[in-house]
Amino acid sequence: MLSPIQIREVSARQLRQMCSTCSLRELCLPVGLSPEEMRQLDSIICQGRHIKRGEGLYRAGEPFRSLHAVRVGFFKSSVISEDGREQVTGFHMSGELMGMDAICSDAHACDAIALEDSEVCELPFDEIQTLARNVPILQHHLYKIMSREIVRDHNVMLLLGNMKAEERLAAFLLNLSQRFALRGYSATSFHLRMTREEIGSYLGLKLETVSRILSRFQEQGLIKVQNRLIEIISHDGLKAILSTNPR
Amino acid sequence: MLSPIQIREVSARQLRQMCSTCSLRELCLPVGLSPEEMRQLDSIICQGRHIKRGEGLYRAGEPFRSLHAVRVGFFKSSVISEDGREQVTGFHMSGELMGMDAICSDAHACDAIALEDSEVCELPFDEIQTLARNVPILQHHLYKIMSREIVRDHNVMLLLGNMKAEERLAAFLLNLSQRFALRGYSATSFHLRMTREEIGSYLGLKLETVSRILSRFQEQGLIKVQNRLIEIISHDGLKAILSTNPR
DNA sequence: CGTTAACTTGACGGCCCTCAAGAGAGGTGG
DNA sequence: CCACCTCTCTTGAGGGCCGTCAAGTTAACG
Known part of the structure; x- marks a missing residue:
């Protein structure tokens, strides 16, 4: 595992390496990109935003601009109902992507709170989407990641219901x-x-x-x-x- | 509302019309496509597969090739746990898209069963994906629809949990x-x-x-x-x- | 008209929630 | 470094919601 210092200046390439290093299935970036495509991804991804424990990365209702990949740390996502009930919808650790529920309405649908001092990569969605048009692997990867989130949610529904x-x-x-x-x-x-x-x-x-x-x-x-x-x-x-x- | 006979030979264009006719938010197709783009979609979408009440459209484990849009009828989706417990994960009516949980593993993750005699459009995913590269509206629409599914699931989790x-x-x-x-x-x-x-x-x-x-x-x-x-x-x-x- | 699946209703019990009190841990300031 | 405060966690007692089991009714279909 890379130390926090080592990955401070991480690039998309390094992020991918980090992921494969610890043999993540749950990659935040696809494999199989060419060096040039990698470089393009690098230029889009915003590096190293730090979130202290207890702070929110985003809140429900805020305008949606970027997906976020956890680089270091631990997050919870939760939705709050109209009458104030909280439901934690997921816990997110390094290498996992957050914010996919915000695409459909251009606004975040849940809160994302850091449960320990954390660091995230920002992936501006418009630009990722544009790049994906020319990089089929990336395009398909995004669909896959969102699909995996759906499967996960269905399994939680099974857990909660049965x-x-x-x-x-x-x-x-x-x-x-x-x-x-x-x-x-x-x-x-x-x-x-x-x-x-x-x-x-x-x-x-x-x-x-x-x-x-x-x-x-x-x-x-x-x-x-x-x-x-x-x-x-x-x-x-x-x-x-x-x-x-x-x- | 269109009668079953009227929409028997429906095209993508007609399908979109049908959707907007009954003012669906939950569109299975995006708006804003040019006539040419519409024609291309038409050529991809496979028409009118009929499913009798009680029959399965697909089953968990089957290889994934297409998304399905309900044209007429009513479906349930359900996951079965290893030890045989069933959890219904959703009910689907006309204009709604099914099968997005299958993308991540190239195999269906749940069963889709018709609860009344139904008719679906088949949307071969590879071809839709390829077309989406040249039609940004379509590309974004797919992301939106999957995102909406995630939001829906989170709300069901709130319901089940709270x-x-x-x-x-x-x-x-x-x-x-x-x-x-x-x-x-x-x-x-x-x-x-x-x-x-x-x-x-x-x-x-x-x-x-x-x-x-x-x-x-x-x-x-x-x-x-x-x-x-x-x-x-x-x-x-x-x-x-x-x-x-x-x- | 007979058969089966689906539904309703009651009685009872268990799982989990609620309320409460106290213990423990972690952080802050003196 | 210790005292203090607050947040978190543990454990107990009691009650209520919903699951379980059972029997009977209704609807659907051939």
């Missing part, structure tokens, strides 16, 4: 574990960037329920919880919870 | 009402194409709960239920349920 609290938590932990592993971090020991309340909002549960179930998992020897530090003791045990469903 | 059963049903009925109205049908009286179980699957409820709450709404004088025929008596009453939330 699963019990324990199953949701197990699925959540396994998903985080996998994504950290893809980035070269430990799959068995990681730090939660979000509060119990934010986990609960994402999973359709109350924070007390999240806390209780994490404790229960610990009692059962599936994980070790120390504050926001999670250690997965039995990966298979968590998986078993997912497949042990009533019907 | 709302009580009554609120979910009220939101569901109001949403259907609005979509029928956009198509020139009555906003206050319409026929449900899906079973209570399918409504429940979409809303994260059991079919008995759906049935009970529809009965309750009827007792309260909000709607009239006669089998699958719904009459909305008090639009405002349903809206009030949505905004009367605990916090």
Whole structure:
């Protein structure tokens, strides 16, 4: 993994390298571009905007200009209903793209908040779109990324609509574990960037329920919880919870 | 509204007209194309595939080649989890596009089942994509449509994660009402194409709960239920349920 | 007219929410 | 470096919403 200093002056090329370095499936940039196409991408992407923990990258309603790729850090996206209920719609880590929900209305549809000090690349959408016309790989890549977001959302709907609290938590932990592993971090020991309340909002549960179930998992020897530090003791045990469903 | 016979031999141009005729926001085709561009679209879109009620348009796992636009009829999309749980991820009516979740993996991620005898246009994705390179309006329209799907899904996540059963049903009925109205049908009286179980699957409820709450709404004088025929008596009453939330 | 799928309604129980109190962690200023 | 404050988390007790199970009714279709 590159250190924060190393990637301070990152280019599109380096960003791609960074991604492939840690073997991300979830690439923010496509592979297979020619050096010239790479250079063109480089000239479009705006580098290194820093967002402090707790700050918003954008808010619902703000005019949409750019997609954002997380370079370093951790974000949550959330929608707020008219009557003030918050639903966390996703957590985003390095290499992931945010803001695709804003294209349809030219305004952001959700808030994006940094859960730790973070750094993002800005991808001005108009220019990306224009470039994509001449670079089919890029064009197709954008469709793919948006399609993947849709698939992800459908799976969350499955989780929210069909699963019990324990199953949701197990699925959540396994998903985080996998994504950290893809980035070269430990799959068995990681730090939660979000509060119990934010986990609960994402999973359709109350924070007390999240806390209780994490404790229960610990009692059962599936994980070790120390504050926001999670250690997965039995990966298979968590998986078993997912497949042990009533019907 | 055009009759089934009138739109049997529909072209892209006619399809667009049909859409604008019934003042659809949810266009399957963009506006602003030149006659020549229109002709090119026409030559790509495959006409009139008929799907009988209960039949699948595509199934999860099948290779992806085309997006599909509903011309006539009504569909449900659903994902099935590994252990056999079904989650209905959406209902689709005339003018709406299906299959965007398949782009990322070149294979369909969900089943699409006709809930009444239906007719779809096929939009071969490779060719649409190629055409889109030369027709910026089309290109942008595709991004917009996928973005809208993401926004929709986020709102369903809000519904599943935050709302009580009554609120979910009220939101569901109001949403259907609005979509029928956009198509020139009555906003206050319409026929449900899906079973209570399918409504429940979409809303994260059991079919008995759906049935009970529809009965309750009827007792309260909000709607009239006669089998699958719904009459909305008090639009405002349903809206009030949505905004009367605990916090 | 018979058969099956879909729907309704009731009784009951369990899962998760609500409310509450206290403990713990992290940051700030003295 | 410690005291203090605030945010976060944990744990318990109780209650309500909705799921489960069951039986009966209605609608749909051949």
